Amino acid sequence: MKQLLSGNEAIALGAYHAGMAVATAYPGTPSTEILENIARMEGVYAEWSINEKVALEVGMGASYAGVRTLVSMKHVGLNVAADPFFAASTTGVVGGLVIVSCDDPGEHSSQGEQDNRHFAKFAKVPMIEPTDSQEAYDLMELAFDISEKFDTPVLYRSTTRISHCKSVVNVTKERKAATAKASFKRSPEKFVMVPSYARIRRVAMEERIARLQEYVEQFPFNEMILADKKLGVISNGVAYQYAREVFKDASHLKLTTLYPLPVNLIKRFAKEVERIIVVEELDPYIEEEVRRLGIAVEGKKFIPIIGELNPEIVEGGAVKAGILKAATSAPAVPATPAPRLPARRPQLCAGCPHVATEYTLRKLGVRTVGSGVELSKNDIIITSDIGCYTLGVYPPLAVLDTCACMGASIGQALGLEKAGVANKVVAVIGDSTFMHSGITPLIDVVYNQGTTTVIILDNNTTAMTGHQGHPGTGISARGEKTQAVDIESLVKGIGIKDVNVVNAFDLKAIETTIKKCVANNAPSVIIVRGACPLATKKKGTPLEVDADVCSGCLDCLKIGCPAMTIAENLACIDAEACNGCGVCSQICPNDAISEKQP
Amino acid sequence: MRDVNVLMVGVGGYGVILASDGMAEIGMVNGYDVKKTDSLGMAQRGGSVVSHVRWGQKVFSPMIKKGEVVFLLAFEQLEAARWASYLNPKGIAIVADSVVVPVSAVTGDTPYPKWDAIKGILSQYSDKIYLVPAARIAGEVKNPRAVNMAMLGFISAFLELPAEAWTDTMRRRLPAKFMKSSIEAFLKAAAEARAAIQAKEHKR
Numbered sequence: 001m002k003q004l005l006s007g008n009e010a011i012a013l014g015a016y017h018a019g020m021a022v023a024t025a026y027p028g029t030p031s032t033e034i035l036e037n038i039a040r041m042e043g044v045y046a047e048w049s050i051n052e053k054v055a056l057e058v059g060m061g062a063s064y065a066g067v068r069t070l071v072s073m074k075h076v077g078l079n080v081a082a083d084p085f086f087a088a089s090t091t092g093v094v095g096g097l098v099i100v101s102c103d104d105p106g107e108h109s110s111q112g113e114q115d116n117r118h119f120a121k122f123a124k125v126p127m128i129e130p131t132d133s134q135e136a137y138d139l140m141e142l143a144f145d146i147s148e149k150f151d152t153p154v155l156y157r158s159t160t161r162i163s164h165c166k167s168v169v170n171v172t173k174e175r176k177a178a179t180a181k182a183s184f185k186r187s188p189e190k191f192v193m194v195p196s197y198a199r200i201r202r203v204a205m206e207e208r209i210a211r212l213q214e215y216v217e218q219f220p221f222n223e224m225i226l227a228d229k230k231l232g233v234i235s236n237g238v239a240y241q242y243a244r245e246v247f248k249d250a251s252h253l254k255l256t257t258l259y260p261l262p263v264n265l266i267k268r269f270a271k272e273v274e275r276i277i278v279v280e281e282l283d284p285y286i287e288e289e290v291r292r293l294g295i296a297v298e299g300k301k302f303i304p305i306i307g308e309l310n311p312e313i314v315e316g317g318a319v320k321a322g323i324l325k326a327a328t329s330a331p332a333v334p335a336t337p338a339p340r341l342p343a344r345r346p347q348l349c350a351g352c353p354h355v356a357t358e359y360t361l362r363k364l365g366v367r368t369v370g371s372g373v374e375l376s377k378n379d380i381i382i383t384s385d386i387g388c389y390t391l392g393v394y395p396p397l398a399v400l401d402t403c404a405c406m407g408a409s410i411g412q413a414l415g416l417e418k419a420g421v422a423n424k425v426v427a428v429i430g431d432s433t434f435m436h437s438g439i440t441p442l443i444d445v446v447y448n449q450g451t452t453t454v455i456i457l458d459n460n461t462t463a464m465t466g467h468q469g470h471p472g473t474g475i476s477a478r479g480e481k482t483q484a485v486d487i488e489s490l491v492k493g494i495g496i497k498d499v500n501v502v503n504a505f506d507l508k509a510i511e512t513t514i515k516k517c518v519a520n521n522a523p524s525v526i527i528v529r530g531a532c533p534l535a536t537k538k539k540g541t542p543l544e545v546d547a548d549v550c551s552g553c554l555d556c557l558k559i560g561c562p563a564m565t566i567a568e569n570l571a572c573i574d575a576e577a578c579n580g581c582g583v584c585s586q587i588c589p590n591d592a593i594s595e596k597q598p
Numbered sequence: 599m600r601d602v603n604v605l606m607v608g609v610g611g612y613g614v615i616l617a618s619d620g621m622a623e624i625g626m627v628n629g630y631d632v633k634k635t636d637s638l639g640m641a642q643r644g645g646s647v648v649s650h651v652r653w654g655q656k657v658f659s660p661m662i663k664k665g666e667v668v669f670l671l672a673f674e675q676l677e678a679a680r681w682a683s684y685l686n687p688k689g690i691a692i693v694a695d696s697v698v699v700p701v702s703a704v705t706g707d708t709p710y711p712k713w714d715a716i717k718g719i720l721s722q723y724s725d726k727i728y729l730v731p732a733a734r735i736a737g738e739v740k741n742p743r744a745v746n747m748a749m750l751g752f753i754s755a756f757l758e759l760p761a762e763a764w765t766d767t768m769r770r771r772l773p774a775k776f777m778k779s780s781i782e783a784f785l786k787a788a789a790e791a792r793a794a795i796q797a798k799e800h801k802r
Contacts, residue, residue, distance in 0.1 A: 168631060
């Protein structure tokens with residue numbers, strides 16, 4: 001049956017039909033929809049894990065019990081899960097274990113760009129990568145087969161443009177009965193990695209790669225397409241599609257086993273064609289391996305190493321390489337240059353529970369504006385984390401000083417303090433991020449007698465990735481009620497004595513609490529609580545500006561609310577967009593904003 | 599079977615993705631090879647949204663090359679201007695008359711351009727520009743969410759598939775509650791498009 005599926009939907013369906021019994025993940029763009037789809041399938045245990053490390057450890061346990069298991073995450077998630085990833089490579093598996101890493105070239109929704117193909121070679125784990133949704137579906141069963149046949153986890157790589165592209169899939173299979181009933185057989189020399197046993201496994205890993213090297217030469221989805229032999233193009237992933245589009249007449253070698261690479265197939269291809277060019281996104285991973293084989297090859301000389309590729313970029317590379325004369329479809333060059341258009345950046349929504357806190361931090365803590373300028377002694381340094389609230393870095397809020405990786409805000413705050421900066425430091429972190437990796441650094445603050453204030457913006461969901469549950473919400477991946485972890489008792493249990501809970505829309509309470517905590521010479525936590533309106537789908541009574549009272553000071557616009565505009569030099573609220581949160585009315589010095597009268 | 603490259607652009611949360619899913623599905627059901635891809639990332643937070651939808655005998659790249667967009671289907675005026683340079687000189691710009699002013703235009707120094715300026719930008723790439731009274735049509739069928747169906751209705755008049763090829767798929771996919779008003783919006787917009795095309799040809 002033909003279906004239009006995204007790469008992520010095809011990955012989920014492929015795993016389901018391959019008999020997957022357990023699936024774990026932490027949400028992260030562009031990987032999130034894989035587990036969301038699996039959570040709707042019957043007969044699979046699916047969970048949002050607290051973070052990617054735990055997700056993979058749960059996956060290892062399930063695999064040891066003999067069942068097929070899928071673990072999915074975004075590219076940077078594999079950094080978090082690197083420890084168990086290497087460990088799983090060492091122990092090997094029982095039930096097939098497939099780890100899906102969705103890379104994000106171009107950083108559409110990520111704090112960094114990295115090429116996770118290196119992880120496969122680094123951890124000596126076989127890797128496969130599809131070029132469209134059909135392959136995303138078809139390759140999944142083979143991934144589980146490889147995992148079981150070669151006693152190894154398999155890294156299954158996707159990228160944004162595979163995961164989030166829909167294409168036609170011929171769904172040919174039905175669900176295989178989940179593999180053998182779960183049972184664990186003791187095997188300490190396989191599962192208990194003390195040095196003496198780990199050394200035995202180390203040998204097994206090398207033997208496995210040697211056997212895989214032979215296997216990939218016959219892999220049915222590596223494909224040589226011979227046409228005009230003047231040019232041979234080697235590519236993988238979505239870059240293969242761009243290569244086929246741009247180099248229409250050339251010969252092509254499509255690679256879907258990226259580690260180990262089918263070296264004999266590559267050598268055969270090289271003998272067939274006169275000139276070889278590699279088209280790949282991010283690092284020259286294939287290019288360098290091909291060069292190591294003693295084959296003359298070009299790639300990154302013409303194809304950028306940074307960012308996502310697209311057909312124009314590949315075409316531009318082809319022109320630079322002298323393969324194409326000029327762009328085949330040069331767009332019309334306008335006679336007059338286009339005027340500047342206002343940017344449409346992502347922004348905090350109308351009614352967002354983060355706005356009041358970030359507005360207050362700006363008011364209290366940002367005395368000195370501009371990059372590279374010495375802070376005044378009253379400035380507060382605001383370390384931040386990964387989530388919607390990171391958007392507060394943009395004007396008009398323009399309030400955050402750092403954002404690095406999940407959970408980093410708290411450790412960074414302690415580091416700034418212990419290094420001896422004169423300023424007070426406040427860490428801002430969301431509830432889901434706090435659960436993911438904010439708890440351990442907060443313990444570090446307590447243990448090492450830091451005095452930082454940690455603000456946990458608790459909107460009761462993982463908002464940025466589309467409202468997934470986490471341990472604080474008490475809702476499981478399948479939407480069932482479960483035990484909710486109480487953040488307040490958790491931080492008290494760690495040893496924080498100054499614990500405060502405030503309403504996310506009460507400006508005055510937020511300001512007083514922040515002032516009090518920052519002045520305290522002991523560690524403190526402020527839980528700012530307010531649900532994400534996109535998750536609850538609740539809409540309050542919209543507000544309106546009384547034009548007779550408004551003085552036009554436009555202070556209310558400093559919260560950057562998308563429902564607010566200027567009309568005839570006065571503030572104006574779009575009633576359709578307004579969520580009625582009331583933050584602007586608390587800022588107004590003239591009491592000009594109130595609920596709209598019906 | 600000609601290649602159809604549609605770039606659907608708009609603002610997060612206004613139904614562009616749903617409409618582009620529909621556009622792709624209709625292509626597949628009617629025998630085309632189809633690919634579609636969105637910039638999703640942080641779009642839900644009010645950013646620009648762009649969906650590439652391609653129909654053809656065999657489609658490789660999910661992204662349409664600059665200059666090869668046959669239809670620019672813009673759900674918002676400013677976004678039409680932003681993506682104008684993707685248009686093929688023979689391409690057609692179909693623009694909903696809706697305006698969503700970004701925060702940067704409210705608090706920054708770059709104002710929201712007037713329609714004439716936007717039209718000016720578009721006309722540097724193509725002279726086939728249609729402004730769709732999408733909000734009016736949605737109002738007439740009493741379903742504010744029917745704007746995207748009106749946009750599909752408008753583009754349908756330029757393509758070779760009969761109206762039933764579209765409405766059959768809509769009947770299978772849409773929730774019962776919005777079915778009648780959605781199909782009504784689709785047909786109204788298709789009729790408006792046919793009238794607009796005739797008027798343009800008449801002028802020549």
